[in-house]
Amino acid sequence: MLHTFVALVEDKPGVLTRVASLFRRLNINIVSLTVGHSEKVGVSRMTIVCDASPTAGHRIAASLYKLENVLQVDDVGQLSHVARELALIKVAATPKTRSMVFELVEVFRARIVDLAPESMMIEITGVESKIEGLIQVLNENGDRILEISRTGRMVMRRGQHTSRVLEAMRVPGLETPDELKAEEVGSASDVLMAEEAGLRD
Amino acid sequence: MAGKSRATNQKTEQAGGQPADGATNGTRLTGSEIIWATLDGEGVSVVFGYPGGAILPAYDALRKFPIRHVLVRHEQGAAHMADGYARASGKVGVAVATSGPGATNLVTGIATAMLDSVPMVCITGQVSSKVLGTDAFQEVDITGITLPVTKHNYVVTRAEDVAPVIREAFLVAKSGRPGPVLVDITKDAQQASAEFDFAAAAPKPHRPHPMLKTESASILQAAELIRSAKKPVILAGHGVLQSGAYAQVRTLAERMRIPVASTLLGLGGFPASHPLSLGMMGMHGEAWVNEAIQKADLLIACGMRFDDRVTGTLATYAPNAKKIHIEVDPAEINKNVKVDVALIGDLKEALEALLPHLAPRDAKGESAWVKEIEASKGECAVRDISNLPDSGHLYAAHVMHDLWRATEGKAIVVTDVGQHQMWEAQYYKHDEPRTLITSGGLGTMGFALPAAIGAKIACPDKEVWVIAGDGGFQMTAAELSTAAQEELDLNIAVVNNGYLGMVRQWQEFFYEKNYQSTPLLSPDFVKLAEAHGIRGKAVKTRAEVLSAVAEARGHQGPFLINFLVEKEDSVYPMIPAGSALHEMIRRPEKNPLVETARD
Ligand SMILES: Cc1cc2nc3c(=O)[nH]c(=O)nc-3n(C[C@H](O)[C@H](O)[C@H](O)COP(=O)(O)OP(=O)(O)OC[C@H]3O[C@@H](n4cnc5c(N)ncnc54)[C@H](O)[C@@H]3O)c2cc1C
Ligand SMILES: Cc1ncc(C[n+]2csc(CCOP(=O)(O)OP(=O)(O)O)c2C)c(N)n1
Ligand SMILES: [Mg+2]
Numbered sequence: 001m002l003h004t005f006v007a008l009v010e011d012k013p014g015v016l017t018r019v020a021s022l023f024r025r026l027n028i029n030i031v032s033l034t035v036g037h038s039e040k041v042g043v044s045r046m047t048i049v050c051d052a053s054p055t056a057g058h059r060i061a062a063s064l065y066k067l068e069n070v071l072q073v074d075d076v077g078q079l080s081h082v083a084r085e086l087a088l089i090k091v092a093a094t095p096k097t098r099s100m101v102f103e104l105v106e107v108f109r110a111r112i113v114d115l116a117p118e119s120m121m122i123e124i125t126g127v128e129s130k131i132e133g134l135i136q137v138l139n140e141n142g143d144r145i146l147e148i149s150r151t152g153r154m155v156m157r158r159g160q161h162t163s164r165v166l167e168a169m170r171v172p173g174l175e176t177p178d179e180l181k182a183e184e185v186g187s188a189s190d191v192l193m194a195e196e197a198g199l200r201d
Numbered sequence: 202m203a204g205k206s207r208a209t210n211q212k213t214e215q216a217g218g219q220p221a222d223g224a225t226n227g228t229r230l231t232g233s234e235i236i237w238a239t240l241d242g243e244g245v246s247v248v249f250g251y252p253g254g255a256i257l258p259a260y261d262a263l264r265k266f267p268i269r270h271v272l273v274r275h276e277q278g279a280a281h282m283a284d285g286y287a288r289a290s291g292k293v294g295v296a297v298a299t300s301g302p303g304a305t306n307l308v309t310g311i312a313t314a315m316l317d318s319v320p321m322v323c324i325t326g327q328v329s330s331k332v333l334g335t336d337a338f339q340e341v342d343i344t345g346i347t348l349p350v351t352k353h354n355y356v357v358t359r360a361e362d363v364a365p366v367i368r369e370a371f372l373v374a375k376s377g378r379p380g381p382v383l384v385d386i387t388k389d390a391q392q393a394s395a396e397f398d399f400a401a402a403a404p405k406p407h408r409p410h411p412m413l414k415t416e417s418a419s420i421l422q423a424a425e426l427i428r429s430a431k432k433p434v435i436l437a438g439h440g441v442l443q444s445g446a447y448a449q450v451r452t453l454a455e456r457m458r459i460p461v462a463s464t465l466l467g468l469g470g471f472p473a474s475h476p477l478s479l480g481m482m483g484m485h486g487e488a489w490v491n492e493a494i495q496k497a498d499l500l501i502a503c504g505m506r507f508d509d510r511v512t513g514t515l516a517t518y519a520p521n522a523k524k525i526h527i528e529v530d531p532a533e534i535n536k537n538v539k540v541d542v543a544l545i546g547d548l549k550e551a552l553e554a555l556l557p558h559l560a561p562r563d564a565k566g567e568s569a570w571v572k573e574i575e576a577s578k579g580e581c582a583v584r585d586i587s588n589l590p591d592s593g594h595l596y597a598a599h600v601m602h603d604l605w606r607a608t609e610g611k612a613i614v615v616t617d618v619g620q621h622q623m624w625e626a627q628y629y630k631h632d633e634p635r636t637l638i639t640s641g642g643l644g645t646m647g648f649a650l651p652a653a654i655g656a657k658i659a660c661p662d663k664e665v666w667v668i669a670g671d672g673g674f675q676m677t678a679a680e681l682s683t684a685a686q687e688e689l690d691l692n693i694a695v696v697n698n699g700y701l702g703m704v705r706q707w708q709e710f711f712y713e714k715n716y717q718s719t720p721l722l723s724p725d726f727v728k729l730a731e732a733h734g735i736r737g738k739a740v741k742t743r744a745e746v747l748s749a750v751a752e753a754r755g756h757q758g759p760f761l762i763n764f765l766v767e768k769e770d771s772v773y774p775m776i777p778a779g780s781a782l783h784e785m786i787r788r789p790e791k792n793p794l795v796e797t798a799r800d
Contacts, residue, residue, distance in 0.1 A: 010407075014356075017345075021349060058531075062530075062532035066378075068352070068373055
C-alpha cells in the first residue's frame, strides 16, 4: 500500500541522506520524494511516498521523527488533502501529427510549453492518475513519447490546520488527540472526491 | 550533570594568547581548547582515547584542562570504555580518536552502544575542511559510515561551531531514548580561534520530545487492565535503569502483587532477591519465567523492546495476555508485539501518573497466581547445579555462584558475550541497578575488559569484575595494558572452556556436533597477565574457587583468574531460535557433564 508522509526537515547538508537511509534500512522502496523550501526559513518540506504494508505507517512516521533533523512528520494517509504532481512529457510530433496532441492536451487541461519541428513538450499537473491517463492515451494514439520527467507527489492537508509534532507519535488504534479527530471529520470535501475520480484540475 | 556553566579551568595557561584567569567564558580560544572547555563544562572529567595527526591539535591543548585522558590500546576499547563508564554511572561517556583508521576502529563500539541505547559522545579528528572529499591522507567519511549506528552525528568545520555542536551532542545523547553521537571536527576547526561562551552555546530546543499526557485516557485504560488482571507479569527492561524508575516499579509490583521478569539488560532494576522477582526471561531464562509469561493475562512492559531473544517466535508469544507498553520511543510501539495500551514517555513519569489510580490489591486474588508460579519453580530449583555438592568438576555455573556469594552480590560485573554471559545472568543475583554491564543487543565479543575499565573509572570505590570467555577475552586483551597503566583495581575472571562455547553449543544442538572452527587455543592467560605486570592465578577445581576469589579481592591492583572449566557444558534452558517461549530445551536429567539432582 502507498503511504504518503510530509516531513519538515532542517535545510542542512546530509539530511536527505539520513531520510533516504532510513527507508533503505527498513527495506522500503521510496516511490517518490520531493523536496523544496517551506514557509519557514531554514526548513525544507519533503513529501515522501513509499510502498509498505498497511500497518507500517506509524512506525515509519515515528522513525522519521527519531532523526534529529526532522522537525515534524505528518502521515497524510486517509486525511483529506490535496495531492499534485507535475510532469513534463516530450512527444515526437511533426506539423502533420500535432493537432491530435493539441486535442488531447486540451482534454487533460495540460499545456504545450515547447514546440519544435520534430517534437512538442507537454506540461501537466494533477493527481498521478490524471498524468498516467494522459501518458496512456498518448501511447494508445501511437504518439512516440521521447522523455518523461515527473516531480513525484506533493501533498497538503485541506483546511485550517497547523500540523502538530505529536501527530508523529500517534499510534493507530490507540489514543487519538481530540483536536485531530475534529479535523478529520470536518474536512472531507466534495472537491476531493471529484479530484480523485478524474480529470478535474 | 548537564548545564553546569562553571568557569572551566583555573589552571589555564596562556590560552589562545589570552590571560589565563577565569579562563574560558567569553574569551577567545582555539577550536581545540573549546573542545576541552566544552567537555569540562558538560561535567566530563575523563575521556578514553588515542591520538593521531588529525586530532593532534586537540591533544596539544589537553594539558590545560582538568580532564583525565585514558590511553587505550585500540580505539574499539575507547568506545567500550566510554560505554562502560556511561552504563555504570548514568552519565555520558566520551571517546576520542583520530581520523581514518582511528575513527573506523570506533565503529563496533559505537554500534554496541547504539543497540543498547547507551549515551555516549565520540569525538573524531578529521582532515582539514579544504581537502574534505579528496581522499586526503587518513580521510574517511566517518559520519557517512556511522550514520546508521549513531543516534546522530555532526561534522564541524569552524571553530565557532565546536561548542554549540558538542553541547547539542550531549543533549541528544542523553535525552529521550539515549544513544551514541559522533562529532567529527576538522583539523582547521581545531586550529582556528573563536569566542567561547559556554552558556551561550547551550542547545536551543528546536522540537519537542514525545511526551506523556499524564491525564490521558491511556493511563486510565492501563490502570483498569492492571486492576482486573488475574495473572499479570511486569517485564522490566533496560529502561527501568535508564529512567531510574526502580522505586516506581517496585511499588507497582508490591502494591498489586505482580511478579517481575527482567530482560538481560534489565537485571538489577528490580532486586533479584525480592520475593516477586522471577529472574531473566527469554532464550536462556528459567522455565518458570517463560511459562509465567505464556500463561499471563496481562504483560506490563516497562522500558523493554520485546527483542527476539525475549519473545521467541512472535506468533505464539503470550497468547492470552493483554499488553501495556511503557516506552519512551514511539517507534518501538507495535514494532514486534502488538499492544493494547501504549504509554509513550519516560517510564518513571508514566508510573508516577499510573500509580495513583491503583489501590492495593486484596491479598486473596493475588496469591493464587504467585503460588502457581512458585509451584512451577520446584523441579527446576532442585536441578539447579549451583546447589549441588562438589563433584570434582568445575562448572562455570559454580564459578558464578561462588563469585556471587563471595562478593555478596554487590560487585559491578561486566560480562562478555557467550555462554559465560548467560551463566552469569542466571547465577549471579543482582540486587542493585547498574551492577550488570553487558552487550545485549549487538552481542559484541571483546566488550567486557574495556567496558569494565570504564566502569571502574566511573565507580572507583566499587568492586568490579570482568567475566569473559577465552574467545572474547582475546579480542581486546590488549587493554590489560591499559588497566595496568591506569593501576586499576580490577578483577578479571576468564571462563576458559577451550571453545567458542556458545557457538559450539549451537553446533551440538543444531549441527550434529560438527565443531567446525570452535575449538580454540589460547595463551596461558596467567602468564599473559604477568607479562603486563598483573597478578594471575589458574583455578581447576571447585574447591579452589573461593580462595582464588578472595585472593583477587584482597589484592590491590588488577588480578586475573583463569578458570579452567568443563569444556562441553551447555547453557540450559534454551529456546531454539524460532521456537515458542514454552518450547524450551530443558536441563537434561542425565548428561555426562551436568549432574542433576537425580544422578
Ligand atoms: C548470547 C546472548 C543471549 C541473550 N539471551 C537473552 C535472554 O535469554 N533474555 C534476555 O532478556 N535477553 C537476552 N539477550 C539480550 C537481548 O539480545 C537484548 O539485548 C535484551 O533483551 C534487550 O533488553 P531491553 O529491551 O530491556 O533493553 P534495550 O534493548 O536497551 O531496550 C530498552 C528499551 O527501553 C526504552 N527506554 C529507554 N529509556 C527509557 C525511559 N527513560 N523510559 C521508558 N523507556 C525507556 C528504550 O527506548 C528501549 O526500547 C541475549 C544477548 C546475547 C548476546
Ligand atoms: C565480535 C563477535 N564475533 C562473533 C560473535 C559470535 N559469537 C557469539 S558467542 C561466541 C563464542 C564466544 O566464545 P567465548 O568468548 O570463549 O565464550 P563462551 O561462549 O565459551 O563462554 C561467538 C563466536 C560475536 N558475538 N561477536
Ligand atoms: Mg569459551
